[in-house]
Amino acid sequence: MLEVKNLSVHLGDFALRDINIKVEKGEYFVLAGPSGSGKSILLESIAGIYRHQCSGTVHLDGADISHEPLRQRRIGLVFQDNTLFPHLTVRRNIEFSLRLNINNDRDVKSKLSELSGRFLLDDLLHRSVTTLSGGEIQRVLLARTLASDPKIILLDEPLTGVDSLQKDLLKRHLRALHRSGLTILHVTHDFDEAYSLADRMAVMHQGRLLHTAAPEAMLSRPADKFIARFCGHKNFFQAQAFNGERLVLENKIELKLKNDLLRQSLVSTLIDARKINYSKLKPSTGDNIFEGKILDVFRSPLGQELLIDIGIPISVIIDESLSHPSSQQIDKAVWIEIPQEAVKLINRV
Numbered sequence: 001m002l003e004v005k006n007l008s009v010h011l012g013d014f015a016l017r018d019i020n021i022k023v024e025k026g027e028y029f030v031l032a033g034p035s036g037s038g039k040s041i042l043l044e045s046i047a048g049i050y051r052h053q054c055s056g057t058v059h060l061d062g063a064d065i066s067h068e069p070l071r072q073r074r075i076g077l078v079f080q081d082n083t084l085f086p087h088l089t090v091r092r093n094i095e096f097s098l099r100l101n102i103n104n105d106r107d108v109k110s111k112l113s114e115l116s117g118r119f120l121l122d123d124l125l126h127r128s129v130t131t132l133s134g135g136e137i138q139r140v141l142l143a144r145t146l147a148s149d150p151k152i153i154l155l156d157e158p159l160t161g162v163d164s165l166q167k168d169l170l171k172r173h174l175r176a177l178h179r180s181g182l183t184i185l186h187v188t189h190d191f192d193e194a195y196s197l198a199d200r201m202a203v204m205h206q207g208r209l210l211h212t213a214a215p216e217a218m219l220s221r222p223a224d225k226f227i228a229r230f231c232g233h234k235n236f237f238q239a240q241a242f243n244g245e246r247l248v249l250e251n252k253i254e255l256k257l258k259n260d261l262l263r264q265s266l267v268s269t270l271i272d273a274r275k276i277n278y279s280k281l282k283p284s285t286g287d288n289i290f291e292g293k294i295l296d297v298f299r300s301p302l303g304q305e306l307l308i309d310i311g312i313p314i315s316v317i318i319d320e321s322l323s324h325p326s327s328q329q330i331d332k333a334v335w336i337e338i339p340q341e342a343v344k345l346i347n348r349v
C-alpha cells in the first residue's frame, strides 16, 4: 500500500538515512522513537513536504508519488502542531476541506454530518476552534483530514497534550478508524501508546529505522539495548559465560542456563522483569533462586514493580492482583527465581 524505499533526507545538520517501510492496506503502523529522532521529518517527507531534499522513492498503491506535491498525494497528514484555521468555526474548518473535493452543497452537508457524528462533534460545530480542548482539536483534525478522502492518514503525535480521559476516547476513535479499514501511520515518542494501538511498529533513533516488529515481539525480543530501553526494560547486566551453561552477572550473581549462545565469553544481558518469579517464602527447590531485600515498591502500567537487591539491584514486575504494594515491605527478605526464558542476550548500542 505505502512503500518507502531507501529514503534519505538532509536538512541542515540532521539527516534521515536509508529508510525502508512497508505499510499494508488496512494496517495500523506506528513509528516510535525518542524526541529528535526524525519522526516528524519522516512523516512530512512521506507527505511530500521535503521532496526537493529527498532521495529514494515513495509508492502509494503501486504508483510512484515521489515527485508529487502534498495536495496530489491522497495522503492525509495531521501535523504535530494544531493547523486548524483559528478564525473559522469547527464546521467551516471541516467544510473547507470537503469543498476541495466536492462542489455540490448537498453532498458537502451529508459528508459533514457523517464526519461530525463519527467524531462526536455535533455540539461543537458552531464553536470557534480557539475554544477547544486538546482532545477536541484532535477529533476535529481527524474529521478535517478524512474530509479530503485520503488513502492513508499520517498522524504526528496525535495523543500528546491530551488528558488521560480524552486520550482513551481518542484511542477508541483511532481503533474504530482502523477497524473500518483505513490505513494509518502514527508517530509517537511513547512506547505504551504504540503498544496499545499498533499492528506493527518500527523504532527510530538518530534518523535511522532500527527495527520493525509486532509490539509484543519488540518488547519480548528487543533487537538491541537501545530498543530494550525504549520499551521500558531496566535490567541490563554485563555478564561472563562459562562453558555454555553458567552466566555470571556483574561478577556477582551466578545463573545456571542451557543456552548455546553463551559460548561467547563476555555478553550483554537483559533480564525481563515480567518473567522473574517472586516469593515471600523461600522456595524449596529449583535453580537460580536468590534471596534479596526490597529496596523500592511502586505501581507501573505492567503491574507492581519491585526493586530488589540480590547483590545487584534487579527490577521485578509482579501481578498487581496478588497483593497491595504497601504489603511489600521495604528491607524485608524475599526470594526470586530467574527462569531461563527471562534471560536474553542483546547487542549493545
Ligand code: ADP
Residues within 6 Å of the ligand: 011, 012, 013, 014, 033, 034, 035, 036, 037, 038, 039, 040, 041, 042
Ligand atoms: P521528532 O519528530 O522525532 O521529535 P524531528 O523530525 O522534528 O524529530 O526532528 C529531528 C531533528 O531534526 C531535530 O534535531 C530537529 O531540530 C531537526 N530539524 C527539524 N526540522 C528541521 C529543518 N527544517 N531543518 C533542519 N533541522 C531540522
Ligand code: MG
Residues within 6 Å of the ligand: 039, 040, 041, 080, 156, 157
Ligand atoms: Mg515530532
